[in-house]
Amino acid sequence: MLILNQKEIWSVLSFEEALTAMEEAFQLFEAGDFHMPDRMHAHHGDNTLLLMPCFTDQFFGTKLVSVNPENPKKNLPSIYGSMILNDGKSGEALSLMNGAALTAFRTGAVGGIGIKYTTPENADSAGIIGTGVQGFTQALFACRVRPIKKLYVFDMQQSKANEFISKLQKKLLDVNIKACINNRELVEKSQIIITATTSKQAVIPDDAELLKGKHFIGIGSYKPDMHEFPAQLYPLLNKLYVDTPFAKEETGDVATALKETLIDDSQVTPISKLVTLGKPTNESTSLFKSVGMALLDVVMAQKMYTRALELNIGTKIKI
Amino acid sequence: MLILNQKEIWSVLSFEEALTAMEEAFQLFEAGDFHMPDRMHAHHGDNTLLLMPCFTDQFFGTKLVSVNPENPKKNLPSIYGSMILNDGKSGEALSLMNGAALTAFRTGAVGGIGIKYTTPENADSAGIIGTGVQGFTQALFACRVRPIKKLYVFDMQQSKANEFISKLQKKLLDVNIKACINNRELVEKSQIIITATTSKQAVIPDDAELLKGKHFIGIGSYKPDMHEFPAQLYPLLNKLYVDTPFAKEETGDVATALKETLIDDSQVTPISKLVTLGKPTNESTSLFKSVGMALLDVVMAQKMYTRALELNIGTKIKI
Numbered sequence: 076m077l078i079l080n081q082k083e084i085w086s087v088l089s090f091e092e093a094l095t096a097m098e099e100a101f102q103l104f105e106a107g108d109f110h111m112p113d114r115m116h117a118h119h120g121d122n123t124l125l126l127m128p129c130f131t132d133q134f135f136g137t138k139l140v141s142v143n144p145e146n147p148k149k150n151l152p153s154i155y156g157s158m159i160l161n162d163g164k165s166g167e168a169l170s171l172m173n174g175a176a177l178t179a180f181r182t183g184a185v186g187g188i189g190i191k192y193t194t195p196e197n198a199d200s201a202g203i204i205g206t207g208v209q210g211f212t213q214a215l216f217a218c219r220v221r222p223i224k225k226l227y228v229f230d231m232q233q234s235k236a237n238e239f240i241s242k243l244q245k246k247l248l249d250v251n252i253k254a255c256i257n258n259r260e261l262v263e264k265s266q267i268i269i270t271a272t273t274s275k276q277a278v279i280p281d282d283a284e285l286l287k288g289k290h291f292i293g294i295g296s297y298k299p300d301m302h303e304f305p306a307q308l309y310p311l312l313n314k315l316y317v318d319t320p321f322a323k324e325e326t327g328d329v330a331t332a333l334k335e336t337l338i339d340d341s342q343v344t345p346i347s348k349l350v351t352l353g354k355p356t357n358e359s360t361s362l363f364k365s366v367g368m369a370l371l372d373v374v375m376a377q378k379m380y381t382r383a384l385e386l387n388i389g390t391k392i393k394i
Numbered sequence: 395m396l397i398l399n400q401k402e403i404w405s406v407l408s409f410e411e412a413l414t415a416m417e418e419a420f421q422l423f424e425a426g427d428f429h430m431p432d433r434m435h436a437h438h439g440d441n442t443l444l445l446m447p448c449f450t451d452q453f454f455g456t457k458l459v460s461v462n463p464e465n466p467k468k469n470l471p472s473i474y475g476s477m478i479l480n481d482g483k484s485g486e487a488l489s490l491m492n493g494a495a496l497t498a499f500r501t502g503a504v505g506g507i508g509i510k511y512t513t514p515e516n517a518d519s520a521g522i523i524g525t526g527v528q529g530f531t532q533a534l535f536a537c538r539v540r541p542i543k544k545l546y547v548f549d550m551q552q553s554k555a556n557e558f559i560s561k562l563q564k565k566l567l568d569v570n571i572k573a574c575i576n577n578r579e580l581v582e583k584s585q586i587i588i589t590a591t592t593s594k595q596a597v598i599p600d601d602a603e604l605l606k607g608k609h610f611i612g613i614g615s616y617k618p619d620m621h622e623f624p625a626q627l628y629p630l631l632n633k634l635y636v637d638t639p640f641a642k643e644e645t646g647d648v649a650t651a652l653k654e655t656l657i658d659d660s661q662v663t664p665i666s667k668l669v670t671l672g673k674p675t676n677e678s679t680s681l682f683k684s685v686g687m688a689l690l691d692v693v694m695a696q697k698m699y700t701r702a703l704e705l706n707i708g709t710k711i712k713i
Binding site: 078080081110112115117119122124126128130135137139141142143146149151154155156157159161163164165166167168171173390392393394 | 712
């Protein structure tokens with residue numbers, strides 16, 4: 076069995092390989108070549124354990140994620156995860172991976188796919204709202220898929236934004252990275268705007284004139300009571316792209332917009348449609364909203380496993 | 395994170411520690427100090443993936459078991475398993491264990507508990523029907539809880555029985571182990587009879603006179619269409635002891651007997667009642683039927699984890 080830890084998860088695939096893996100996952104999704112049972116939620120007190128299995132042709136995998144909201148008070152991450160990857164034919168367990176790192180890395184890649192298929196090819200400015208792990212990863216992938224020269228950052232806590240920028244600058248030497256004084260300034264200056272917060276209210280000004288012509292990538296809100304986008308964005312959209320149709324139930328950014336008829340159900344479109352056609356949209360204003368699904372995890376995990384064996388990365392143990 | 399492989403799983407706890415662990419699990423069961431969500435079945439073609447989480451006070455664990463019926467044709471085990479044990483407070487993954495070995499070992503211990511609480515203390519003869527891994531483990535635990543001097547073995551395949559005996563004799567030097575020509579001879583000669591087959595029909599003669607005064611431990615049948623015990627056994631029973639009330643649905647040995655009113659629902663009794671009282675029953679004819687449950691796995695896993703840390707057993711990895 077091959078163990079891939081946090082560091083190995085981040086190093087085994089190149090950004091390009093990760094993006095290709097997610098394109099393959101979306102192609103599988105469109106073709107229906109997978110089996111993804113409903114995920115299982117187990118609650119115990121305030122804590123939640125999510126079990127997310129998915130079967131592809133050659134493999135199956137189960138991501139186990141625990142969410143313990145009290146952890147940050149003890150200086151621990153609120154989310155821990157493990158990924159078990161199995162041989163699809165025999166069922167033998169092939170790999171154990173750090174599930175939190177896998178999730179972060181593949182979510183970065185999915186954001187990258189959103190940018191690749193819904194934003195102008197020559198976009199050279201982007202803004203990041205939210206300076207956690209996910210904001211960081213999104214920035215790295217954004218700069219791989221678009222020739223970003225200017226990157227804007229906003230966080231309610233100025234000190235967090237500054238720390239984020241100094242860390243990010245080391246990874247993106249050719250990019251001019253600047254903090255904004257508020258979200259309005261960030262949206263004004265950026266062609267692509269990526270949100271990666273856990274906000275329960277819009278983190279973008281509710282101003283159609285400001286939003287027109289902009290390209291939004293929503294990463295943060297993953298619950299029906301969370302949302303990051305304002306009401307005036309939706310009437311500007313032709314389609315609302317999602318990574319999975321489950322987004323209609325799972326995130327307030329889609330569920331609430333549907334409920335308030337800001338957008339019609341028929342406009343909600345899986346990004347897999349664009350990926351399969353191999354043709355980015357050229358809509359003037361766009362939104363791609365990601366919530367994640369087990370298929371994306373298992374496809375990324377199987378790519379990592381295969382590549383790790385080739386590169387001799389990870390720890391082999393006899394189980 | 396601590397990895398415990400097959401060999402380590404079999405060596406980390408003594409038989410006595412394993413039996414104590416299962417007594418503690420049954421005490422938790424009786425007290426209700428646990429949370430065991432319904433297990434999740436995911437089917438993909440002929441293969442099944444079972445996800446079995448359970449929360450106790452200090453830990454939670456998830457056993458992932460895959461059942462691939464075509465494996466034996468390729469000389470592979472049909473069942474593979476992984477156990478992930480987590481810290482109950484933070485959710486951090488603490489250990490990965492070989493789930494097949496964990497299941498086999500704890501099922502042996504559960505059978506041992508059945509013998510301890512439902513058979514005469516001085517029983518010195520036992521019979522094993524079925525010579526797989528589970529028959530082997532049951533024999534070892536049986537000889538720990540009762541002063542067994544004579545052990546009888548029956549398998550439809552004589553050669554398998556002989557191989558089993560020669561392997562078992564090395565572990566049980568003081569026990570006289572013999573093969574029987576049929577199941578009738580085995581039941582005649584044994585006070586305790588352990589069945590560990592995957593049969594879909596009774597593996598014991600349907601003869602009340604033969605069965606009277608005998609003590610049966612049912613390990614094999616774990617599906618509604620499987621059973622090991624004959625109709626004439628049930629009217630001889632005062633109670634039918636089970637490791638979990640789910641046995642009423644999960645095994646033909648209980649489900650079919652209830653359906654055919656061979657036994658009344660009120661007679662089906664969790665063994666945890668006896669364990670909590672600390673008082674073995676002294677019924678003249680008895681049946682204990684085990685089907686297993688996630689609580690037993692997680693309690694065994696947490697004992698193994700704690701003891702492995704003390705004894706410095708296993709492989710520590712950074713995940």
